[in-house]
Amino acid sequence: MPAQARGNIAIDIDECKGCGLCVESCPPKCLELTPDLSAYGVHPAHYKGDGCTGCGICFYCCLLLGQLLTEMGMREGLDVSWIPTY
Ligand code: SF4
Ligand code: SF4
Numbered sequence: 001m002p003a004q005a006r007g008n009i010a011i012d013i014d015e016c017k018g019c020g021l022c023v024e025s026c027p028p029k030c031l032e033l034t035p036d037l038s039a040y041g042v043h044p045a046h047y048k049g050d051g052c053t054g055c056g057i058c059f060y061c062c063l064l065l066g067q068l069l070t071e072m073g074m075r076e077g078l079d080v081s082w083i084p085t086y
Contacts, residue, residue: 007054009047018042022058031058 009031011022016038022045023031030051033043 007052007056009052009058011045011047013038013044013046014040016040016042016044018044020045021061025057025061027055027057028053 013034017040018033018038020033023029023033028051030048031045032048034046035043038044
């Protein structure tokens with residue numbers, strides 16, 4: 001039986017700039033850029049829906065940080081109040 005995912009992430013596709021840093025940084029490769037264009041005219045990242053370990057690496061590498069929040073981060077009580085909003 002496959003291991004149960006320990007994390008789950010939500011990406012605001014309307015704010016994502018499609019830089020791909022989170023996709024490249026994710027150890028289990030459970031993120032990808034969508035084929036569809038967002039309102040910004042970029043291919044936003046999204047969670048494939050399985051395999052997230054909750055490591056938080058994507059959260060810390062995201063150019064916009066607050067646009068990519070991990071539920072793991074929420075559970076761990078990380079202080080995200082310093083993150084600027086755009
Ligand atoms: S928290 Fe870790 S495993 Fe989950 S999507 Fe982000 S980089 Fe990948
Ligand atoms: S690192 Fe942030 S801005 Fe870049 S693709 Fe991922 S969610 Fe989007």
